[in-house]
Amino acid sequence: MRFYRAHVLVCAGTNCSLKGNRAVREALIREIEGKGLGEEVKVIETGCFGLCEQGPTIVIYPEGVLYCRATVEDVPELVDSHLLKGRRVERLLYREPTRPVAVQTVPELDYFKKQVRVVLRNCGIIDPDSIEEYIGQGGYTALAKALAMKPEEVIAQVKASGLRGRGGAGFPTGLKWEFGRKAPGGVKYVVCNADEGEPGTFKDRLILEGDPHAVLEAMAIAGWAIGANYGYIYIRGEYQLSIQRLERAIEQARRLGLLGQNIFNSGFNFDVEVRIGAGAYVCGEETALFESLEGKRGEPRIKPPYPTDVGLFGKPTVINNVETLANIPPIITRGAEWFRTLGTEKCPGTKVFTLTGDIVNEGLIEVPMGITLREVVYEIGGGIPNGHKFKMAQTGGTSGGCLPEALLDVPMDYDQLAAAGSALGSGALLIMDDTHCIVDVARCFARFFLHESCGQCIPCREGTLQLYHLVDGITRGTGTRQDLELIERLSRTMYVAPLCPLGQTAPLPIMTTLKYFKDEYLAHVDSRVCPTGTCRALATGHAAD
Amino acid sequence: MKSLEELEKIRKQAQEALKVREGQKPVRIVVAMGTCGIAAGAREVMTTILEELAARSLSDVSVTQTGCMGLCEQEPLVTVEKPGQPAVTYGNINAERARRIVAQHLVNDAVVGEWVVATKR
Amino acid sequence: MAVALDKLSPDLREQRLREVEAAVARHRDKPGALLAVLKEVQGILGYLPEEALKKVSQGLELPLSQVYGVATFYTLFNTRPRGQHIIRLCESAPCHVQGAREVLEALKRELGIGPGEDTPDGKWSLELVSCIGVCGVAPAIMIDDQVYGNLTPDCIPGILASYR
Numbered sequence: 001m002r003f004y005r006a007h008v009l010v011c012a013g014t015n016c017s018l019k020g021n022r023a024v025r026e027a028l029i030r031e032i033e034g035k036g037l038g039e040e041v042k043v044i045e046t047g048c049f050g051l052c053e054q055g056p057t058i059v060i061y062p063e064g065v066l067y068c069r070a071t072v073e074d075v076p077e078l079v080d081s082h083l084l085k086g087r088r089v090e091r092l093l094y095r096e097p098t099r100p101v102a103v104q105t106v107p108e109l110d111y112f113k114k115q116v117r118v119v120l121r122n123c124g125i126i127d128p129d130s131i132e133e134y135i136g137q138g139g140y141t142a143l144a145k146a147l148a149m150k151p152e153e154v155i156a157q158v159k160a161s162g163l164r165g166r167g168g169a170g171f172p173t174g175l176k177w178e179f180g181r182k183a184p185g186g187v188k189y190v191v192c193n194a195d196e197g198e199p200g201t202f203k204d205r206l207i208l209e210g211d212p213h214a215v216l217e218a219m220a221i222a223g224w225a226i227g228a229n230y231g232y233i234y235i236r237g238e239y240q241l242s243i244q245r246l247e248r249a250i251e252q253a254r255r256l257g258l259l260g261q262n263i264f265n266s267g268f269n270f271d272v273e274v275r276i277g278a279g280a281y282v283c284g285e286e287t288a289l290f291e292s293l294e295g296k297r298g299e300p301r302i303k304p305p306y307p308t309d310v311g312l313f314g315k316p317t318v319i320n321n322v323e324t325l326a327n328i329p330p331i332i333t334r335g336a337e338w339f340r341t342l343g344t345e346k347c348p349g350t351k352v353f354t355l356t357g358d359i360v361n362e363g364l365i366e367v368p369m370g371i372t373l374r375e376v377v378y379e380i381g382g383g384i385p386n387g388h389k390f391k392m393a394q395t396g397g398t399s400g401g402c403l404p405e406a407l408l409d410v411p412m413d414y415d416q417l418a419a420a421g422s423a424l425g426s427g428a429l430l431i432m433d434d435t436h437c438i439v440d441v442a443r444c445f446a447r448f449f450l451h452e453s454c455g456q457c458i459p460c461r462e463g464t465l466q467l468y469h470l471v472d473g474i475t476r477g478t479g480t481r482q483d484l485e486l487i488e489r490l491s492r493t494m495y496v497a498p499l500c501p502l503g504q505t506a507p508l509p510i511m512t513t514l515k516y517f518k519d520e521y522l523a524h525v526d527s528r529v530c531p532t533g534t535c536r537a538l539a540t541g542h543a544a545d
Numbered sequence: 546m547k548s549l550e551e552l553e554k555i556r557k558q559a560q561e562a563l564k565v566r567e568g569q570k571p572v573r574i575v576v577a578m579g580t581c582g583i584a585a586g587a588r589e590v591m592t593t594i595l596e597e598l599a600a601r602s603l604s605d606v607s608v609t610q611t612g613c614m615g616l617c618e619q620e621p622l623v624t625v626e627k628p629g630q631p632a633v634t635y636g637n638i639n640a641e642r643a644r645r646i647v648a649q650h651l652v653n654d655a656v657v658g659e660w661v662v663a664t665k666r
Numbered sequence: 667m668a669v670a671l672d673k674l675s676p677d678l679r680e681q682r683l684r685e686v687e688a689a690v691a692r693h694r695d696k697p698g699a700l701l702a703v704l705k706e707v708q709g710i711l712g713y714l715p716e717e718a719l720k721k722v723s724q725g726l727e728l729p730l731s732q733v734y735g736v737a738t739f740y741t742l743f744n745t746r747p748r749g750q751h752i753i754r755l756c757e758s759a760p761c762h763v764q765g766a767r768e769v770l771e772a773l774k775r776e777l778g779i780g781p782g783e784d785t786p787d788g789k790w791s792l793e794l795v796s797c798i799g800v801c802g803v804a805p806a807i808m809i810d811d812q813v814y815g816n817l818t819p820d821c822i823p824g825i826l827a828s829y830r
Contacts, residue, residue, distance in 0.1 A: 002599065003561070003595045003604075005608035007566055009566070040591055040592065040608075061565050061567075062609075083610075086575075137559075141552065262547075263546065
């Protein structure tokens with residue numbers, strides 16, 4: 001590889017690509033070539049940085065200076081000033097809302113101070129299209145190390161790390177692998193669940209866009225551990241860039257013999273295929289995903305049998321989420337004990353959260369498990385913009401619960417959020433300020449489940465429809481106190497009766513809004529008033545006491 | 546991929562090239578690249594230094610450029626900064642001399658006295 | 667608009683159906699390839715007419731009921747011809763709270779159609795969809811494969827104009 005005195009990293013994540021990163025990158029290359037700097041300065045497309053709100057983001061090394069919201073018009077100045085004359089372009093530096101002075105370099109940012117990057121270790125640092133850069137950061141050494149261990153030892157290490165599934169359910173990954181290992185049968189599969197559809201979640205997309213090899217390496221390790229020689233990545237059809245990056249990464253890994261026959265002379269063969277979904281939220285449920293992979297409607301199966309016994313094509317299958325897999329290589333190379341130094345006792349490690357809604361730094365962060373909602377919202381997220389007040393946070397995406405301000409100090413891991421009546425889920429955090437109507441948002445949740453119910457089992461198909469009509473009626477001014485009781489009764493049935501988690505979690509977001517913001521519901525049904533003025537069929541203003 | 550050694554080889558090469566992203570290095574080489582410097586051949590000096598660093602795997606050095614220092618007469622100018630030592634500015638540098646500065650000053654810690662135009666604490 | 671299969675000239679129709687057969691043949695030996703086949707067929711014809719589904723059913727030796735069931739289950743498949751460009755507006759919560767409703771109003775106004783409808787000139791179709799995974803820049807729409815984010819109602823005329 002060549003030496004360059006400076007590397008200019010341009011975020012090429014989807015979010016930044018919406019803000020014209022491609023045009024900026026092309027302009028940079030043109031300008032750099034034009035100034036004759038092509039031999040000294042390298043422009044690299046990298047994965048998401050996390051600061052989606054500030055895009056397109058550019059980082060110039062060796063100084064590590066972070067530039068935000070750069071446009072094509074800014075490029076000549078950037079090149080002339082920073083790269084040619086060595087002077088920073090003040091006006092494009094990142095400004096933190098809490099500090100009057102511009103932040104100069106990446107490590108200085110409050111945004112990054114509380115973050116611990118394990119899963120996102122390479123995102124925004126390497127060129128995801130270069131397997132050499134991944135290897136340069138220590139990539140594929142975990143696979144080499146695992147192949148020198150016995151499969152049982154690999155499983156023991158993953159078990160000892162305490163890693164739990166990051167797709168939302170939080171099942172211990174090592175235990176899942178052990179079940180897969182012990183299941184009888186010659187043919188087994190490893191499946192990567194990249195059918196990320198939970199509203200507010202885009203972490204898997206950014207991991208795949210920024211560090212696709214991490215997932216391939218982990219799948220090969222999982223294959224060795226359970227005795228599988230073939231893996232599938234099931235990814236949603238909307239994720240075009242991730243699909244391209246993965247396909248390219250697979251080609252590169254095959255070229256270097258890191259996928260294929262006799263990897264590291266161990267006698268172990270493993271290959272991976274990408275399969276593309278066609279638009280169905282329910283396919284994120286593991287057995288529905290198998291159905292879809294088999295070319296059928298994505299309708300969940302009855303469990304048991306569990307996937308580790310009867311999975312894809314009826315064979316024992318270990319299915320892991322993208323983020324879970326991205327944790328595997330560091331656990332193998334750095335050990336279970338190191339992993340346990342992060343996070344909480346029952347939920348070791350980090351969690352990637354996606355911040356959306358009314359928050360200054362919308363984007364992607366990685367923090368130790370057990371961090372409080374308050375720290376995330378105010379210290380990393382930069383607080384609520386436009387002088388508004390925090391109203392509620394929904395954790396875990398649309399299938400998670402809504403928490404009011406009084407619960408901002410709850411530590412976020414699987415167990416403690418569940419105890420607070422919510423869920424960690426996929427790590428989506430939707431923040432809402434006091435201008436939004438809670439019933440209107442609940443209606444939006446209900447509509448989502450109605451739309452995404454696969455229709456197979458009656459409690460979900462009918463239940464989501466009735467829930468929607470009940471909540472919709474309240475926003476239209478036809479709701480009654482009886483409807484609120486009906487919602488509660490229906491929810492109790494739906495928590496237990498549907499076949500899969502889609503139906504079982506559908507009432508949770510609505511019930512938590514009802515629990516914590518009952519006054520607002522009552523204003524809608526008793527006084528026909530929407531306090532925020534969002535529900536157009538109702539009067540605006542505060543309900544009379 | 547048949548062995549860990551093979552992987553290590555790729556890793557080492559890639560790692561060197563990636564070091565530039567780890568932040569400022571203790572040792573810095575600054576090439577003056579104003580119009581006059583470039584006209585006098587600073588561009589060639591710069592690429593030579595980069596090639597020489599790559600050839601010797603000296604990845605702990607950051608190379609930056611700066612504008613005109615005002616000493617147009619002496620261009621191309623190259624400054625070497627090492628921790629705990631005065632910064633040394635060399636004048637009238639060409640590709641050949643740049644190579645010698647890397648070999649003598651950077652590797653062997655011996656200032657090449659004959660081309661020094663200034664030193665600064 | 668994707669032209670309905672029976673409106674094509676006999677020659678073109680034959681040619682397209684041969685392409686469909688070739689696509690089916692390419693995936694024959696892959697287990698569970700139905701979704702990939704339907705995606706390719708939709709790429710050739712613009713939608714999934716009954717005749718094509720029959721070809722897929724015969725080629726992959728799957729019951730027509732299964733093929734039709736799959737074609738109607740997934741939101742990215744269409745069994746009737748749609749507009750030349752399909753606009754998918756995310757209606758999930760993160761986009762909703764950031765103003766998706768106003769963006770929808772603007773789209774309806776500009777196009778003169780509502781969700782699930784096609785413009786009479788066959789240029790546009792409008793769909794409401796669940797999260798498309800770009801919530802960091804909500805509210806967002808997808809036009810075919812291209813995503814647009816951080817939208818306000820004012821952005822819509824300009825975006826639509828770029829397709830004219």
